[in-house]
Amino acid sequence: MRRFEDSYKQKGLRRQLVDSIRQKGITDENVLTAINNIPRHFFLDTAFEGIAYEDRAFPIGEGQTISQPYTVAYQSQLLELKPYEKVLEIGTGSGYQACVLGELKVNVFTIERQKKLFDQVKQFPFKSKYPTLRFFYGDGYEGLPTYAPFDKVLVTAAAPQIPEKLLQQMKVGGKMVIPVGGQEVQRMLRITKVSETDYDQEMFDNFSFVPMLAGKTL
Numbered sequence: 001m002r003r004f005e006d007s008y009k010q011k012g013l014r015r016q017l018v019d020s021i022r023q024k025g026i027t028d029e030n031v032l033t034a035i036n037n038i039p040r041h042f043f044l045d046t047a048f049e050g051i052a053y054e055d056r057a058f059p060i061g062e063g064q065t066i067s068q069p070y071t072v073a074y075q076s077q078l079l080e081l082k083p084y085e086k087v088l089e090i091g092t093g094s095g096y097q098a099c100v101l102g103e104l105k106v107n108v109f110t111i112e113r114q115k116k117l118f119d120q121v122k123q124f125p126f127k128s129k130y131p132t133l134r135f136f137y138g139d140g141y142e143g144l145p146t147y148a149p150f151d152k153v154l155v156t157a158a159a160p161q162i163p164e165k166l167l168q169q170m171k172v173g174g175k176m177v178i179p180v181g182g183q184e185v186q187r188m189l190r191i192t193k194v195s196e197t198d199y200d201q202e203m204f205d206n207f208s209f210v211p212m213l214a215g216k217t218l
Helices: 008-023 029-037 046-051 069-079 096-103 115-122 125-129 164-168
Strands: 058-061 064-066 086-090 107-112 133-137 150-155 170-181 186-193 199-207
Touching: 008 029, 008 069, 029 069, 029 096, 058 115, 069 096, 069 150, 069 170, 069 186, 069 199, 086 096, 096 107, 096 125, 096 133, 107 115, 115 133, 164 170
Parallel strands: 086 107, 086 150, 107 133, 150 170
Antiparallel strands: 058 064, 170 186, 186 199
16 A cells, blocks of 8 residues: 655655746745645655656646646636635546645535546545545536535636636636637636626636546546
8 A cells, every 4th residue: 555655855845846836936825835735746656756846747647637836836826715715626637736725725626527536536545634625526517506606716627618607606706717728738817707797807828738528437
């Protein structure tokens, strides 16, 4: 059975990682502290432990990746999170981003469509540190209407367009952060729900995500 240990070396590498993403423009100290507090190597296969704190994405199986730490920090910063807000995350993946949100003391409802990844995260002991995380197996395009409305929505996969059902599940005044675009490059957008029918849209930097797919897998 795998043992989860966080050595002084790994903690030191994590501090270096935080310094590097601060230099790249991340200014939210709460987000930086969250990145520093979470052992990223716990979320990766042991083969990646030696390079877990490089600022890049790594495969986690099922054609999915654990996002680059800078990307995780960038999206988290754009959400402008406040403690105890309800956050809908589309694309649980390894669970790393969900735990960053948990470290920021928000209530997380996270959806994964890949059954194998969902089962792995459900059995992941580290997640028990964050009792505000709730995990769901389902179609991200459908959201979680039973638990709506949400203060914030975070999409961690490339969407060809903004999903209408996710907009409907936001509170008025709520924000969605989502990468939108083609397969190679997407533009990061922040959507603010001004009223039940009106939205403001802000455009930020370009990123590259795995595609957001519909439906569930067996």
